Amino acid sequence: MIRFRPFVGIMALLLCFAALFQLERARAGLQISDLRIGTTPVTLYQRAPSGPVIVVAHGFAGSRQIMQSYSLALAQAGYRVLAFDFEGHGRNPKPMSGDVTAIDGTTALLVAETRRIIAYARSLPGDNRVGLLGHSMATDIIIRASIAEVESNQPVQAVVAISMFSQAVTADSPQQLLVISGQWESFLRKAGLDAARQVNPAAAEGAVVGSGPTRRATMVAPGVEHVGVLFSTSAVQAAQDWFDTSFKHTSATKPTPRGWWILALLDGIVLGLYPLAANLPAGPTAPAIPTRRFLLAILIPLALTPLLITPVYRNFLPVLVADYLMLHLAVFGALQLALLRIWPRRPSTAAALSALVLALWGIAVFGLALDRYAANFLPTPQRLPIIAALCLGTIPCMLADSHLTQAGRAPIWRRVAARLALFASLIMAALLRPDDLTFVLIVLPVFALFFLVHGLMGRWVGQRAGAWAAGVGLGLCLAWALGVSFPLFAPA
Template sequence: MRHPLRHAALGLFALGLIVVSVFLLERERAGLEIRPVPLGPTPVTLYQQPGATGPAVVIAHGFAGSRQIMQGYSFRLAQAGYRVLAFDFEGQGRNPVPMRGDVTKIEGTTVYLMAETRRVIAAARALPGAPEVALLGHSMATDIIIRAAKEEAEAGTPVATVVAISSFSEAITPDFPPRLEIISGEWEGMLRGFARKAAEQVVPEAKEGTLVAADGVERQTVVAPHVGHVGVLYSPAAITAARAWLDRAFGRESKAPVDPMGVWLVTLFTGIVLLAHPLIALLKKGPGFIPLPRRRFLIATLAPALVTPLALAALRVNPLGVTAVFYLTIHLALYGGLQLALLRGAGLKRLHGKAVAFFLIWGLGVFGFAMDRYFINFWPSPERAGLIALMLCGTLPFMLADAALTEAGNAAFWRRALARLAALASLAGAVALGDQDRLFVVMAIPVLLAFWLGQGLIGRWLARRTGASAAGLGLGLALAWVMGVTLPLLAA
């Protein structure tokens, strides 16, 4: 190992980040009873203080989310004495049922999600003491919970109040919901505008960030500073505002400070990624890399990006019960296969088995445990396991070719950047040339970006130490897993 003191210092620093952030994140759930609630195929978790008798709050996540991503609200409301029920919508998290219906129509997918939400509301009302119920949701869920609240009101069982975070629901009218708080992030310009219009339905001269009331209808808009669409889920200002609004509706009072959970999440994942570097340095050094001539690099990068979407433009076969997954697998397989053929095996030498094992333990085990416990679902339901196995047929050649193309992580920055941009452009081209089913391939693009930022950096360090083959194989296995657990399952 070169520079042992430097590696030791980095390792101790990263370990310190992990220990501090885990301690502070675990403190968020300290003293709470957290247990599953049986409700058919829908995964539901109850968060409460032992013996709590307070009102119930049903919490719903946004598109491609899960119960874990809403924990900033779940923990704090439970600590304030509320009984919180958070659940995974169809097709997301660990819910085994694919999202059904036409996602572009109110009478399609929305109807199924409303029905699922109302089943959770019924479970909340069945808690001991038959508590009053409030609803809180983010992004896509704001439309669902508002429509579900309307159906509850029409059925004679109205909910007490609604908190809509990053809302864009067209179901909001001048007189419904009668009690509504809309929270937006400072960087969500369009959604802030929507929130203002919702307040102006009640009082035309309503100002952003104020409470307005007229004819028995109350609306409050809140802007959480310095955050966007995801950051608003961890903003202390947003969580405090939601808790205060619920307290007002139920005649309660909560004063406990809200810690910046998002900061500790970033700290934790930074520590996990950084600690991989000195650990990788302990592995036996593998084969070196062979620089690729510029001409071969450009051909292997650009030709598959152009050919793949054109070659698959007419593909209309989908033997699976869910959309996009089959095409995505075929696309990555052809893209990576063409690159490997053009590279003619350059850079892919002897496989370093211990390096692959390390990546799976660290990149999936440690990283995945932290993701699932503190941020978003990372463990597959049995129904997703088969999809992960299928996606390996595409992700393995795709990531092996990527590792070779980037010269085991040693290529110049412009080459690494061009390789990634070409892959994204190829997927974008597939969406542009495809049918409506192909449109959902676009969901893979943000997953790829996040993957390259996290596991991709670990993979680059691993490739530079042990060779492109080990990193490509490990990254291929990890990418199939990540896509398999995070992409929403949409019924074909």
């Protein structure tokens, strides 16, 4: 395998260069400006200071970056686009607040924030007509904002709701509404169809229906789910066509694919670590663990961790479920290390260096690319102490994981079983305290992606430098990923 490492490095570089060329081409000719409206960070995309304005809003745990496929395409088509980070999300320093279960709580605050962005959009020189586009959580927000604008005699011209669920939709409001769902979002597809059938009971997916000034349509993006719909070229095209009809606007361009190029760039960065890892200082090989001890080390923490923590857990960090995750991972990892009879010790300089390389590659190189093209990965100052606190849980957990899996050398059934045990333990915690910990379930896809991407990089480093280097490096990466992903929240 050693002789293939230079070839892998060259392929990684070529993949990254090709992807960067395509991704940067999508920005060519645009004026992209970052600004603030109150405390809300906003990015203005435009080819020229004219054209209708589209306000773009992201979903829960999202950011402006994850909406770029729509923002860039609409800006290239001649619209001006204002994309913003909701309170508690992305680079917005102000936490979410209020009662998340009440319409007049958190929802009302986010609607008010959206309407401030709409007001700013109308204050821009030139065409002051406004359209709204939002994903997931934001669909309910933009629909309620559009209704409030009508009540203030300032109606928006069109709404595009992606992966929509909102109880605020009525037979005549919003008047110009397109609902886009991914093919694999069966529940949300039904919600979109129900909205169209309020206007015409015979409405079908893909058809435009109308009654008087009200116009509705539902569109299904093929082969995608809740996140993939944000990178679907056909979905972006449908949104652009809807705005073109609503504004009687002729688009200058058609959307170009971005999702596969983002994936190519991130794949290239991951592959780039493979030849680099071979040059790290060699470390000890993690010993094989007897099957009986391995099973005890995954099953006992699985059962005990939620039983020990959920009865006494109280919020103490200003990020949704970050405090519980820190405690859960710390106890889970500590139990595993104790059962494996692996005790804390000072790592060698070589192991520390290798852990630092893994952390820098996973956070700075991979993370900065992710931040520019796909999702927020840079923390606000308020999040830095949260990341530090999360390290108290993520490092013990990843250390235990690296030893359990022999830094990736263990049979695949052991690697899968070790990760599934952690998932099962988190699910058990959510079931024990559903009112407080349901949001823990949202973390599971993040963990799955982390093990798929960073876990692979950790495996390469661990096989060369040892389990301690992989465990510490992955622990730092996981703390960072969790700390920047989930919303800041200040309870009412």
